[in-house]
Amino acid sequence: MIERYEIRFAGSGGQGIITAGIILGEAAAIYDGKFAVQTQSYGPEARGGASKSEVIIADVPISYPKATHPDLLVALNQESFDKYSKDVKEGGTVVVDSDYVKVPEEFEKKFKIYHLPIIETARNEVGKTFVVNIIFLGAVQEITKIVSHDGLKNAILNRVPKGTEDLNMKAFEFGIKLAKEVM
Amino acid sequence: MARKETDYSKYLRLEYIPHIWCPGCGHGSIMKSIIRAVDALGLDKDKTALVSGIGCSSRIVGYMDFNTLHTTHGRALAFATGIKMARPELNVIVASGDGDATAIGGNHFIHACRRNIDITLVVFNNFIYGMTGGQYSPTTPIGSYASTSPYGNIDPSFNICRLAEAAGATYVARANVYSIAQADNFIKKGIQNKGFSVIEVITHCPTYYGRKNKLKTPADNLRWQKDVSVSIQKAKKMSEDELKGKIITGEFVNKTEKEYTQKYEEFVIGKAQGKI
Amino acid sequence: MKVKESKFISGNEAIAYGAIAAGCRFFAGYPISPSSEIAENMSFLLPKYGGKFIQMEDEIASIGAAIGASIAGRKSMTATSGPGFSLKQENLGLACMAEIPLVVVNVMRGGPSTGAPTSPAQADILQSRWGTHGDHPIIVIAPTMVQEIFFEIVRAFNLAERFRNPVVFLIDEINGHMRAKVDIYDESELELWNRPKPENPKGWKTPYKRNEELVPLMPDFGEGARFNITGLDHSETGFPTGDPKVRQQLHYFLRDKIEKNKDKILKNEYMEVEDAEIIVVAYGSTARSAMRAVEVLGEKGVKVGLFRPITIFPVPEEDMYRVCKNAKKIVVPEMNLGQYILEVERVMKKQMPIVGVNRTDGEPITPEQIMEAIKD
Numbered sequence: 001m002i003e004r005y006e007i008r009f010a011g012s013g014g015q016g017i018i019t020a021g022i023i024l025g026e027a028a029a030i031y032d033g034k035f036a037v038q039t040q041s042y043g044p045e046a047r048g049g050a051s052k053s054e055v056i057i058a059d060v061p062i063s064y065p066k067a068t069h070p071d072l073l074v075a076l077n078q079e080s081f082d083k084y085s086k087d088v089k090e091g092g093t094v095v096v097d098s099d100y101v102k103v104p105e106e107f108e109k110k111f112k113i114y115h116l117p118i119i120e121t122a123r124n125e126v127g128k129t130f131v132v133n134i135i136f137l138g139a140v141q142e143i144t145k146i147v148s149h150d151g152l153k154n155a156i157l158n159r160v161p162k163g164t165e166d167l168n169m170k171a172f173e174f175g176i177k178l179a180k181e182v183m
Numbered sequence: 184m185a186r187k188e189t190d191y192s193k194y195l196r197l198e199y200i201p202h203i204w205c206p207g208c209g210h211g212s213i214m215k216s217i218i219r220a221v222d223a224l225g226l227d228k229d230k231t232a233l234v235s236g237i238g239c240s241s242r243i244v245g246y247m248d249f250n251t252l253h254t255t256h257g258r259a260l261a262f263a264t265g266i267k268m269a270r271p272e273l274n275v276i277v278a279s280g281d282g283d284a285t286a287i288g289g290n291h292f293i294h295a296c297r298r299n300i301d302i303t304l305v306v307f308n309n310f311i312y313g314m315t316g317g318q319y320s321p322t323t324p325i326g327s328y329a330s331t332s333p334y335g336n337i338d339p340s341f342n343i344c345r346l347a348e349a350a351g352a353t354y355v356a357r358a359n360v361y362s363i364a365q366a367d368n369f370i371k372k373g374i375q376n377k378g379f380s381v382i383e384v385i386t387h388c389p390t391y392y393g394r395k396n397k398l399k400t401p402a403d404n405l406r407w408q409k410d411v412s413v414s415i416q417k418a419k420k421m422s423e424d425e426l427k428g429k430i431i432t433g434e435f436v437n438k439t440e441k442e443y444t445q446k447y448e449e450f451v452i453g454k455a456q457g458k459i
Numbered sequence: 460m461k462v463k464e465s466k467f468i469s470g471n472e473a474i475a476y477g478a479i480a481a482g483c484r485f486f487a488g489y490p491i492s493p494s495s496e497i498a499e500n501m502s503f504l505l506p507k508y509g510g511k512f513i514q515m516e517d518e519i520a521s522i523g524a525a526i527g528a529s530i531a532g533r534k535s536m537t538a539t540s541g542p543g544f545s546l547k548q549e550n551l552g553l554a555c556m557a558e559i560p561l562v563v564v565n566v567m568r569g570g571p572s573t574g575a576p577t578s579p580a581q582a583d584i585l586q587s588r589w590g591t592h593g594d595h596p597i598i599v600i601a602p603t604m605v606q607e608i609f610f611e612i613v614r615a616f617n618l619a620e621r622f623r624n625p626v627v628f629l630i631d632e633i634n635g636h637m638r639a640k641v642d643i644y645d646e647s648e649l650e651l652w653n654r655p656k657p658e659n660p661k662g663w664k665t666p667y668k669r670n671e672e673l674v675p676l677m678p679d680f681g682e683g684a685r686f687n688i689t690g691l692d693h694s695e696t697g698f699p700t701g702d703p704k705v706r707q708q709l710h711y712f713l714r715d716k717i718e719k720n721k722d723k724i725l726k727n728e729y730m731e732v733e734d735a736e737i738i739v740v741a742y743g744s745t746a747r748s749a750m751r752a753v754e755v756l757g758e759k760g761v762k763v764g765l766f767r768p769i770t771i772f773p774v775p776e777e778d779m780y781r782v783c784k785n786a787k788k789i790v791v792p793e794m795n796l797g798q799y800i801l802e803v804e805r806v807m808k809k810q811m812p813i814v815g816v817n818r819t820d821g822e823p824i825t826p827e828q829i830m831e832a833i834k835d
Binding site: 199228229230232234244245248249250251252253254255258260261262263264265266267268269270272273290291293294447451452454455456 | 485549
């Protein structure tokens with residue numbers, strides 16, 4: 001039984017950080033039948049600027065909706081990692097973009113860190129940078145199993161724009177593959 | 184328009200009369216003009232809403248036997264928009280003053296014109312804030328005296344009809360109390376127009392405007408209206424210099440464009456419900 | 460009750476779905492963060508149900524149009540955030556005075572002035588009670604959970620209609636944007652109230668004649684009763700009056716309509732309050748932090764409970780006093796510099812220490828902050 005699992009996604013505006021939180025929360029709450037809440041913080045910019053999205057998943061009702069000591073952090077750039085890794089739970093899971101985030105030595109022992117070429121895969125393998133969030137969701141599912149594969153797949157299909165389903169499913173599978181390669 | 188006998192009592196709440204307007208005020212003439220227009224059109228009183236804001240003109244709602252709503256200063260058009268959206272079958276008429284419609288309510292005025300929602304706005308323009316003691320308004324002529332322009336007004340005036348035309352109203356006309364029969368006709372056509380109509384009626388405030396501006400008696404005020412008014416036909420033949428200080432009366436806009444609540448019904452509800 | 464569908468949606472979206480289920484068929488608004496999703500969702504949903512949405516030229520016009528539509532018989536709503544709530548105050552007073560059903564949502568953000576448009580705050584608590592000029596009746600609801608927002612907006616419409624009074628609905632950037640699973644119910648599954656009206660509106664001349672709950676029996680415009688509505692002091696007929704007796708009576712009616720029906724308006728939630736030595740009084744999204752604090756400390760054997768008013772005005776004086784009177788300390792966390800705590804102090808007559816936990820830096824109050832105040 002999961003009493004409380006805290007997830008934080010961080011990056012810059014336009015990377016689909018908030019959408020990723022919504023999809024993960026929806027997978028847990030609607031498709032997997034768990035309790036989940038998603039919150040976010042954002043700046044005034046529609047593109048660029050810092051963006052953060054948090055999801056709490058549990059098998060029991062959730063009181064405080066924000067992450068205080070995340071079990072999982074996904075950071076897509078250095079600023080996000082530096083700012084949001086401090087309070088990650090000891091032994092927690094951290095997924096970073098291997099091209100954009102340098103992790104200091106001491107953190108390598110404190111957390112289970114996964115360096116994945118997320119943005120590069122979106123750009124060169126899938127061919128669209130807007131699938132960055134779906135790639136890391138695939139990786140997160142594979143690494144943590146906090147939501148089911150099918151639940152997440154259904155949530156992705158429910159939330160992505162019509163006509164982009166195939167592209168997003170391709171991204172989802174790439175994400176799973178990236179995780180498998182380093183596990 | 185041939186004047187037929189109108190039974191005013193049919194449209195008045197006689198139990199609330201005498202009204203609060205000063206002796207010699209022009210507002211009563213406009214109220215009667217609205218009655219003649221409504222009577223000529225045979226509007227159902229139960230299906231007619233009269234909405235006003237704050238000011239002398241706005242007190243008209245208390246005296247007229249319709250669905251009447253006396254709102255906040257300047258906001259009558261916003262309330263009227265809600266009424267018309269909720270019940271498009273109602274005839275919605277708004278009574279407003281120059282300050283109410285074009286100062287504090289100026290934003291609502293231009294946007295109601297822009298939407299072309301089927302509301303008829305009658306502006307009682309007496310060039311002054313009467314209710315509060317005669318302060319200058321957006322239509323007070325330059326050089327006029329008011330309780331807040333003791334040295335003469337320096338603010339340029341709004342031309343209400345040109346403002347309405349530029350903002351998109353589909354019926355725009357100006358009349359005055361001196362030749363009030365013309366107003367009957369304009370108000371009638373305004374109500375008939377399926378869209379936003381603005382009828383500006385030049386009226387007078389002998390108490391606050393007249394006394395300070397050498398127009399002491401009601402008759403002086405009416406004579407002034409007669410002297411400064413020029414018909415739109417005549418104005419076309421006059422030079423800019425000749426038109427200085429004149430007020431043009433007549434119909435400025437009379438065109439047909441799709442009305443707002445109809446558009447909402449057809450396009451928005453139609454699309455949302457998959458009918459189109 | 461049969462669930463129509465379950466959606467993973469935000470509090471703002473839940474307001475739109477709840478309003479539709481409550482029978483809301485008119486919305487007028489103006490864009491402002493962080494409430495805009497309410498207008499966006501209403502613009503999408505309303506026409507599907509034959510309702511009307513309009514984006515007005517400003518906040519003042521939005522509430523004006525909403526009141527107008529209500530007068531014409533539609534259940535109406537407008538939504539805004541801090542600065543827009545300030546702008547709406549004059550017309551809100553008209554709705555109180557003229558007794559027009561209306562729901563006004565304020566998704567609170569930091570203030571004063573432009574403040575912090577994308578950050579949460581609970582800065583408009585006292586404004587929601589006393590924002591418009593003059594003594595006036597008002598009901599204020601401040602829900603916490605996202606599912607609760609759905610049910611509470613339905614209750615807000617019910618109270619607005621039943622008592623012909625504006626209901627202010629306060630949420631904030633946190634629970635406005637927070638997403639969770641929300642079960643959505645159809646109109647037919649909910650208990651809905653409609654405004655009291657005379658049995659036969661045709662020719663009705665006394666729109667302010669009151670029923671046993673002191674609520675006026677007013678027909679809608681267009682139903683065949685040609686009456687007058689004004690913001691001036693008025694008599695039972697709706698026409699202005701200068702009679703001091705009638706004016707005084709009107710103001711008593713406006714007050715008593717809410718005060719004497721409190722039992723139908725109030726709603727509270729209690730958590731671990733029996734034998735609690737310390738009670739946290741919290742509302743809105745801050746109450747979630749308080750719940751966490753009570754959970755964590757409770758497990759450690761601390762006798763701490765939570766009193767959570769959902770209707771925050773009228774103040775649940777009797778309930779609050781009954782629950783809190785034996786506490787040794789009361790903690791009141793708020794994302795402001797201490798507003799509702801003034802009501803708690805008044806009700807509890809300062810019989811025990813009453814401590815605020817306050818924050819206005821745009822960050823939520825954490826469970827840890829509340830736990831510290833409990834233990835101090």
